[in-house]
Amino acid sequence: MVDISKRRFFTRNQMDESTIRLPWLAEPERFIDLCTRCGKCAGNCETKIITKGDGGFPTVDFGVDECTFCYRCAEACPEPLFLSKEEKPWDAKATINGSCLANNNVECRSCGDTCDTMAITFKLEIGKVAQPNIDIDECTGCGACVSVCPTSSINVSNLQINGR
Ligand code: SF4
Ligand code: SF4
Ligand code: SF4
Incomplete structure (x- = not known):
C-alpha cells in the first residue's frame, strides 16, 4: 500500500524551485497539494x-x-490551479x-534557427566559430x-534574475 501523504511530503521536498512544471500555475508551491494527477492536462497537450x-x-x-502556449492544459484541468490566459x-x-558545439569551436546554429522570437543570436568571435547568445x-x-x-x-528553468 502506497502512503500518499508520505510520498507527497517526499516529492515536495525533492522539488527544485527551478523545475518547470506547467505554464500559468497560480501557486507552484502548492501544486503537489492541489493536483489530483488526473492526467487531463497531459491528454490535452497540443x-x-x-x-x-x-x-x-x-x-x-x-x-x-x-x-x-495553447492553454489547453489549463482549460482541461478541473482544479483551480491555473491563472487566466492573459x-x-x-x-x-x-x-x-559548456558542452555546446559552438563553444567547442564546431559550427552549429540549430537552436537559433528554431527560436521564433529570435532570442538566440550568433556573434562572430576572432579565432572561433560564431557563438550563441540568449537574450533573456x-x-x-x-x-x-x-x-x-x-x-x-x-x-530551460525558472531563472531568478534580479528578483524577477
Ligand atoms: S497544453 Fe499547450 S500550453 Fe499546456 S504545456 Fe502543452 S503546449 Fe504548453
Ligand atoms: S549552437 Fe545551439 S543547438 Fe548548437 S550545440 Fe550550441 S546550444 Fe546546441
Ligand atoms: S531561446 Fe527561449 S524563446 Fe527561443 S526557442 Fe529557446 S526557449 Fe524558446
Missing part, C-alpha cells in the same frame, strides 16, 4: 510535452517538443552550457531550442 514526473505529477519535457505563463528562460528578455521559455540541440546543451 505538443504532448506533458509527462509524468516525480510521484506521477505532470511536468513538461522539452526533450519531446516545445510549449506552444497572465504571463511562467518565468522560464533558456540557458546554454526575448526568451519565452518555450523550449523549442532544447530538442534540436545535438549535444543537449540547453536547459
Whole structure:
C-alpha cells in the first residue's frame, strides 16, 4: 500500500524551485497539494510535452517538443490551479552550457534557427566559430531550442534574475 501523504511530503521536498512544471500555475508551491494527477492536462497537450514526473505529477519535457502556449492544459484541468490566459505563463528562460558545439569551436546554429522570437543570436568571435547568445528578455521559455540541440546543451528553468 502506497502512503500518499508520505510520498507527497517526499516529492515536495525533492522539488527544485527551478523545475518547470506547467505554464500559468497560480501557486507552484502548492501544486503537489492541489493536483489530483488526473492526467487531463497531459491528454490535452497540443505538443504532448506533458509527462509524468516525480510521484506521477505532470511536468513538461522539452526533450519531446516545445510549449506552444495553447492553454489547453489549463482549460482541461478541473482544479483551480491555473491563472487566466492573459497572465504571463511562467518565468522560464533558456540557458546554454559548456558542452555546446559552438563553444567547442564546431559550427552549429540549430537552436537559433528554431527560436521564433529570435532570442538566440550568433556573434562572430576572432579565432572561433560564431557563438550563441540568449537574450533573456526575448526568451519565452518555450523550449523549442532544447530538442534540436545535438549535444543537449540547453536547459530551460525558472531563472531568478534580479528578483524577477
Ligand atoms: S500550453 Fe499547450 S503546449 Fe504548453 S504545456 Fe499546456 S497544453 Fe502543452
Ligand atoms: S543547438 Fe546546441 S550545440 Fe548548437 S549552437 Fe545551439 S546550444 Fe550550441
Ligand atoms: S526557449 Fe524558446 S524563446 Fe527561449 S531561446 Fe529557446 S526557442 Fe527561443
